[in-house]
Each structure stands twice: as C-alpha cells, then as structure tokens.
Amino acid sequence: MTNGPYRVLIVDDEPAVCALIQDELRREGLHCTVATAPEYAIRLLDGKTFDLVITDICMPRIGGMDILVYARRKSPNCRVVLITGQGTRDLVAQALFLGAFDYLEKPFEAGELLAVVLRALHDEATLPALAGRAAAAMEFQGQAARVSLDSVLALVRAVEAKDANTRRHSEQVAHYATSIARAMGLLTRPIESIRIAALLHDVGKIGIPDHILTKAGPLTVEEFQHIYRHPALGAEILGTIGLFKAESLLVRHHHERWDGGGYPDGLAGEESPLGARIIQVADCIDAMLMERTYKKGYSVEKMLSELARCAGAQFDPKLAAAATAWGQSHPEALFLPGKTAPAYKEVA
Numbered sequence: 590m591t592n593g594p595y596r597v598l599i600v601d602d603e604p605a606v607c608a609l610i611q612d613e614l615r616r617e618g619l620h621c622t623v624a625t626a627p628e629y630a631i632r633l634l635d636g637k638t639f640d641l642v643i644t645d646i647c648m649p650r651i652g653g654m655d656i657l658v659y660a661r662r663k664s665p666n667c668r669v670v671l672i673t674g675q676g677t678r679d680l681v682a683q684a685l686f687l688g689a690f691d692y693l694e695k696p697f698e699a700g701e702l703l704a705v706v707l708r709a710l711h712d713e714a715t716l717p718a719l720a721g722r723a724a725a726a727m728e729f730q731g732q733a734a735r736v737s738l739d740s741v742l743a744l745v746r747a748v749e750a751k752d753a754n755t756r757r758h759s760e761q762v763a764h765y766a767t768s769i770a771r772a773m774g775l776l777t778r779p780i781e782s783i784r785i786a787a788l789l790h791d792v793g794k795i796g797i798p799d800h801i802l803t804k805a806g807p808l809t810v811e812e813f814q815h816i817y818r819h820p821a822l823g824a825e826i827l828g829t830i831g832l833f834k835a836e837s838l839l840v841r842h843h844h845e846r847w848d849g850g851g852y853p854d855g856l857a858g859e860e861s862p863l864g865a866r867i868i869q870v871a872d873c874i875d876a877m878l879m880e881r882t883y884k885k886g887y888s889v890e891k892m893l894s895e896l897a898r899c900a901g902a903q904f905d906p907k908l909a910a911a912a913t914a915w916g917q918s919h920p921e922a923l924f925l926p927g928k929t930a931p932a933y934k935e936v937a
C-alpha cells in the first residue's frame with residue numbers, strides 16, 4: 590500500500606459505470622485510471638502498481654476473476670473489489686478464495702462504493718461480513734446445502750494460505766478430533782458435526798489483520814486481543830449460515846479450558862460443549878506436534894506426556910485420557926496419509 594494519493598484501477602466494459610466510479614473516487618482525492626477493455630487493464634497491471642482494483646466480473650474475453658488473479662499475483666498487497674450482477678452472485682465464494690477483498694452488487698449507491706473503497710484502502714478486515722453476504726447470495730441461488738461448506742472451507746484455506754505455519758492445520762485437527770470422538774464411543778452424527786466444526790474452527794482468523802497472523806516474533810498485548818477474537822468471530826460467520834448453527838457453538842468454545850481459564854467466555858468443565866472440548870484437545874495436539882519456522886515439533890511421547898500433565902487444568906481429564914490411549918495404541922494413525930512426524934516438515 591502506498592502512502593497516498595492512493596492509485597485505483599477501474600475496469601468495466603461499460604464506460605458509463607467507469608465514469609461514475611471515477612467521479613466519486615476523484616472527489617475523495619484518489620488517483621484513478623480507467624480501463625474499459627480488460628486487455629488494457631492487464632497491460633496497466635504489468636507496468637504500474639495499484640493499491641486497489643475495482644473490476645466488473647462479467648466482461649468479454651477476460652473476466653473480472655482473471656483480473657483478480659492477475660492483480661494479486663502481480664502485487665499481493667493490491668486489494669481487489671469485484672462488481673457483481675444478478676448472474677454472477679454465485680461466483681462470490683470463489684472470488685473470496687482467490688483473494689478478493691470485497692464485492693459490490695449492481696446497482697450500488699455512491700455511499701456503498703465509498704464505504705467499500707475506504708475499508709479496502711485502510712485494510713479493515715471485512716471478510717466475516719462478506720462471508721455472510723456470500724452465504725446470503727448463495728442461498729438466494731438455492732444452492733446453500735451444496736456450496737456452503739465449500740465456501741467456508743475456501744475461507745479456511747485462505748487463512749491457512751497466508752501462513753505456512755498453519756497449512757493443513759484444520760485438516761489435521763479434524764483428524765485428531767474425529768479419532769478422539771470415535772475413541773469416546775460417540776455416534777456417527779455428532780462425530781460428523783465435530784468433524785465439520787474442527788475443519789472450520791479457525792475460520793474467524795480471516796478477521797485478524799495479516800501482519801498479526803503472520804508475525805514471526807512475539808505478539809503485543811493489543812495483537813493478542815485480535816487473536817482472542819477469532820473463536821467468536823468464527824461462530825458469527827457460521828451463525829450466518831443456517832446449516833452450521835450447531836457447529837458455530839463448537840467453534841465459539843474451542844479455546845475454553847477445563848479450569849475456566851480459556852476464552853471467549855471462560856466456561857469451565859462441562860459448561861463448554863463436549864464437541865468443543867474435543868476440538869480443543871485436538872487443536873493442542875496439533876499445536877504441539879507441529880513444526881513451526883520458530884520451533885521444533887514435539888515428539889509423540891512428549892506430546893502424550895503434556896496431555897497427561899495438563900489433564901484437569903487445560904484439558905477435560907476424560908478426554909485427555911482417551912486421546913492418550915488412542916495415541917499410544919495407534920501411533921501410526923496420528924498423522925494424515927503422506928505425513929510423518931514432525932507433522933508439518935514438508936510444507937514449512
């Protein structure tokens with residue numbers, strides 16, 4: 590991001606739409622360049638750096654999604670806002686996955702345009718709200734059941750893609766959580782619910798600014814406050830999607846502790862739902878085994894002894910015992926296929 594005046598590229602094959610956007614943004618002191626042909630936009634992106642690209646999705650030959658991918662590849666700091674119409678609403682989830690910052694739906698008011706542009710230029714995290722809008726757009730299309738999980742998983746992948754340390758984290762946590770749930774003798778339906786919640790448990794991290802999420806050194810108190818928001822934020826995102834009401838509760842409480850010292854609600858013991866307690870143990874197992882750029886992963890033996898040591902304080906003692914028994918009897922099953930301890934070596 591430059592220090593202003595910010596440079597904005599407006600791409601739309603309708604000159605009238607370009608002119609309208611340009612007029613509004615110039616009034617705000619932004620430096621605008623217009624491309625009414627997508628090919629020209631690509632040439633501009635080759636030669637110049639833009640802080641923001643506003644592009645129509647539906648254009649002949651080269652579409653807005655191509656412009657999005659190209660702009661992000663050329664300059665990862667460039668924000669892209671897509672303009673959608675009736676026929677392109679279902680592309681919103683895919684656009685999010687590809688790194689779009691937000692979208693505007695035609696016809697839009699000048700006020701909406703300015704609000705989105707200012708958020709984009711000032712780096713405010715809007716994706717939780719966006720996820721809700723994406724879900725609404727897809728429900729409108731009558732495709733909610735099929736695409737909701739995919740679209741939220743796209744958000745999870747977007748979070749994990751930002752940080753090599755957490756890549757495949759959700760998948761691995763879902764593996765531990767379902768294995769522990771099975772070891773506890775839970776039935777198929779709750780296990781499936783736990784699996785979905787585990788896959789999505791960190792989706793709220795989409796609301797954490799990138800520089801905090803990927804910071805290599807220790808975090809400040811203020812930065813921790815952002816991190817602490819992610820379970821509630823994740824629950825909020827899932828709560829907007831009718832299908833995931835039950836899972837949203839598990840996501841909200843995945844950082845509670847057995848002794849009540851966790852967050853966001855400080856629930857103690859069985860006040861936190863069983864599924865959330867299982868995901869909490871699974872999450873910690875992965876955190877311990879995971880090799881990060883700044884730490885080695887624990888050995889399986891050390892992880893199991895930590896589980897035992899923290900039982901009754903951090904972890905539900907029954908779950909810690911079940912997880913330990915499972916880990917001891919199935920050490921070969923700890924890691925997903927294709928992985929060996931330490932868990933994240935090949936993707937670090």
Ligand SMILES: [Fe+2]
Nearest residue numbers: 790791843844
């Ligand atoms: Fe988390």
Ligand SMILES: [Fe+2]
Nearest residue numbers: 758790791872
């Ligand atoms: Fe996590």
